[in-house]
Amino acid sequence: MSNSNQQAGSTSEKAGISPPEITNISAINQIKNKRRQQPTSQELINGILEGNRTSLSRAITLIESTNPDHFEKASEVVQGCLTHANKSIRIGITGVPGVGKSTFIEAFGKHLTELGKKVAVLAVDPSSSLSHGSILGDKTRMEELVKDENAFIRPSASGETLGGVARKTRETIILCEAAGFDTIIIETVGVGQSETAVHSMVDFFLLLKISGAGDELQGIKRGIMEMADAIVINKADGDNIKKANQAKVEFNRALHLFPSKKSNWQPKVTTCSSLTKDGIPEVWNTISNYFELTKESGFFQEKRNEQNHFWMLETINEELKQNFFNQPEIVSLLEKSKKAVQNNEISSFAAASQLLKLYFDKGAKAQRDKGSE
Structure with a gap:
């Protein structure tokens, strides 16, 4: 046999295994159509x-x-x-990566379901800036809570939104409330700016910390401290209990340096262990006291009303942005403008003005055409 024949024989297809006779083509098609x-x-x-x-x-x-x-x-x-909707309490939980947010939320969520609460956890998972992918592993980390029939865990990719929370998270809250969940927990990415967005959609804002990180000496970032309604020192177990109590004292001192909140609530500092469950009931007691105070004073509803107004404006901004970048003419000019800006042929401001002018002119033309019909 020649070399060419040998190569042809080595690469030729061989007869495969025939489909079993029990295969029901009709059933397969029904399943495909249903999907x-x-x-x-x-x-x-x-x-x-x-x-x-x-x-x-x-x-x-x-x-x-x-x-x-x-x-x-x-x-x-x-x-x-x-x-x-609007029949739940909304709790935002933030903290730097490694502080134990997922472990805390599982212990805290289990405590709430044992009290008869229905808990929805909206966990935002960071997206890669390179591949744009996310692991979405929060269900794996909360293996006990995920099996609880009174809990619902929804991990979502942060995408390109500010810290991973935006209009989509806000709308997801509405759906969870309509489904009967009376306690909504939003876990942030914990990378800085996301806290501002979360604070604008929750009733109570909880900051998780660990002792020995140095933040108690700095008074940590002023903005996040002013937003927090409670600070919880996590991992207060074993040899770390003494350090956690020391951190509690330092954070309490820092909190008293800030002006009073509009709600007249004095933020609390507590310690807990998500592993031993020590301190978890006290965290819920703190949150319950906050809601009792703010509902009696009317601040709870006032804050909800302000948030509704804020998200109306945010939705307008989001819709305009989506509409702008989905226009074929804009997409075409945008690519040309990018190259011109990179080559210093036009300033970024002038390029932006050209794009906006095209967008508004197109919108005005559409209105005129609609009026002439």
């Missing part, structure tokens, strides 16, 4: 109101989608759930 079917907006709304987790998860995925075709359907679902 292609998407529930209507009303079906999702009905499922959410009935507490169906699959409907809730599908609706959240719809909200998180960047596909323009999904925006209208997502808005319909949110609007349909709106009258059934």
